[in-house]
Amino acid sequence: MERITPLLWLLFSAGGTVAAFLFPVHLLLTGLAFPNGWVEAPSHESLHRLVTHPVVALYLFVLISLPLFHWAHRFRYTLYDGLQLKHLTALIAVLCYGAALLGTAMAGYLLWSIR
Amino acid sequence: MSSEPHYTLYHPRWYRRRVSVWWWLRKWSYARFVLRELTSVFVAFFALVYLWQLWAVAQGPAAYAQFIARLKTPLFLALNTLAFLFVLFHTITWLNLTPKAMVVRLRGTRVPDAVIIGLNYAAWLVVSGAVAFVLLRA
Numbered sequence: 372m373e374r375i376t377p378l379l380w381l382l383f384s385a386g387g388t389v390a391a392f393l394f395p396v397h398l399l400l401t402g403l404a405f406p407n408g409w410v411e412a413p414s415h416e417s418l419h420r421l422v423t424h425p426v427v428a429l430y431l432f433v434l435i436s437l438p439l440f441h442w443a444h445r446f447r448y449t450l451y452d453g454l455q456l457k458h459l460t461a462l463i464a465v466l467c468y469g470a471a472l473l474g475t476a477m478a479g480y481l482l483w484s485i486r
Numbered sequence: 487m488s489s490e491p492h493y494t495l496y497h498p499r500w501y502r503r504r505v506s507v508w509w510w511l512r513k514w515s516y517a518r519f520v521l522r523e524l525t526s527v528f529v530a531f532f533a534l535v536y537l538w539q540l541w542a543v544a545q546g547p548a549a550y551a552q553f554i555a556r557l558k559t560p561l562f563l564a565l566n567t568l569a570f571l572f573v574l575f576h577t578i579t580w581l582n583l584t585p586k587a588m589v590v591r592l593r594g595t596r597v598p599d600a601v602i603i604g605l606n607y608a609a610w611l612v613v614s615g616a617v618a619f620v621l622l623r624a
Contacts, residue, residue, distance in 0.1 A: 384587070390529045391580035394573045396614035398532050400621055401539065402566030406557040413624040415547040421624050422543055431540065435533050442530035449523040454507060478537055485544040 379444055379468075386441025393434060419485075428482045436475040443467035525576035528569040535566075581606045 405412035413421075421427050447467045450456050456463065510516040535557075542553035556562060584606050585599035 386529075387576070387580055390573065391577040392610050392613050393617060394529060394532055395570070395577055396617045397536070397621075398566065398570045398573055400618065402532070402535065402557065403563075403570060405554070406563060406566070410622060412554055413621065415543065415550040417624040418543050418550070421620075422540065431536070435536055435540075438529050438533045442526040442533070445523060445526035446530070449520070449526065453510070453520060453523070455505075474533065474537060478540065481537070481540045481544050485540075 379440075382437065382440035383444035384441075386437035386439070387445075389433060390438040390441055394438065397434070422482070423485060428485075432478055432482055435478040436471075439471040439474045440468075443471040521572075522575065522579050525572045525579075528572035529576060531565070531569050532573065577610065581610065 400410070404410050422431065444467070447463055450463050451460065510520040539550075539553055542549040557566070582603060585602040588602065590597040590602060
């Protein structure tokens with residue numbers, strides 16, 4: 372665990388930066404502007420065309436994966452400082468990073484298999 | 487993170503006051519810290535919404551239409567509004583911290599914090615504009 376700690380901090384800060392710069396605009400559009408009808412949501416056809424472009428696929432992979440690792444790292448510390456769960460360290464770490472890995476694998480699989 | 491605690495024989499136990507789990511409610515600066523840490527939950531939430539959207543697009547037009555319809559329900563509108571506020575809080579706290587994480591020197595003098603923060607906000611606006619342009623044109 373100690374040997375990969377620097378890598379985990381790197382993923383935390385990379386993911387934090389990706390989320391800081393890109394999540395507000397994506398969330399504003401996809402989560403609020405499209406559902407509320409402020410602007411029209413893109414059609415399936417155009418979104419499909421966009422997602423199958425290799426550059427966009429790579430972008431989406433980074434956009435989904437890194438912020439998940441950011442969450443895993445930060446939430447892990449929130450649990451143990453906030454709720455004083457220091458005795459569950461190992462279990463919490465496995466669940467958090469495991470969930471981030473699972474999400475990353477799903478994003479990779481979907482982007483790879485989409486046609 | 488060593489899992490084996492080391493005990494010294496015959497050593498008196500340290501006196502430690504028990505701290506309540508609600509320690510962070512006592513002061514606004516503590517509460518702000520915990521709120522900042524909790525932004526990660528909403529970051530993960532939105533990453534999953536995007537993953538879900540990707541899955542729906544991969545499945546086909548019917549699944550995508552259902553995804554759009556689901557986001558229009560009051561539950562998701564409320565969650566997304568809350569998530570937007572938390573993510574915005576994450577962005578602001580993250581960008582304001584950049585001069586602490588990244589010290590830039592130009593010809594031997596340190597670039598002022600305000601300049602680094604300002605450039606980050608400018609970059610944020612440009613990047614957001616670019617993303618909006620691509621998504622709205624699609």
